[in-house]
Amino acid sequence: MNNKEKILNLLGIAQRAGKIVSGEELVLNDVRSNKMKIVFVATDASDNTKKKLTDKCSYYEVPCILAFSQGELSHAIGKHRMICGVTDAGFAKKLKELIQS
Template sequence: MNKLLNTLGLAMRAGKIISGEDLVIREIRSKKAKIVILATDTARNTEKKISDKCQFYQVPMIRFGTRQELGNAIGKTERVVIAVTDFGFAKMIQQLVQ
């Protein structure tokens, strides 16, 4: 778990993280998002909206951590959804989840 949060921090410092529901949906639609991370304590309607977009545009999505943990990992306040826009970081995150 710590490795995944550290990887998110590295990706943020590299400028490869987009956070916030509207911005993430835009990245999914433009096919720039390589993986989407959704907090486990997300509201049902937000979860459905993000999940449906990810399925339609074939973007992998994982549920991980609380909104507080995700926010802390990228040096911001609470974040419900994060998109990683770099293939290398996305691949690293998928390997850590498995």
């Protein structure tokens, strides 16, 4: 199993554990209130959406990952979404390790 598959599997586990917030407004609210640990934006999201999320994440120093398509993210979390974020520090730490390796 490669790292991409491990990351998507871990997102699914985090979703089942209730540690995933999905949808643009909910993710933005959690980024603003410093609850969000890592954000995933689909590579096929609109340029405007990607810019809005990456700018906000950059300002609040939250890692923003653009590595997966909407289909991959949606399949991983079981919901049709372009944007999701992890609110749990443990899951976020493991995801960052997988992304960097």
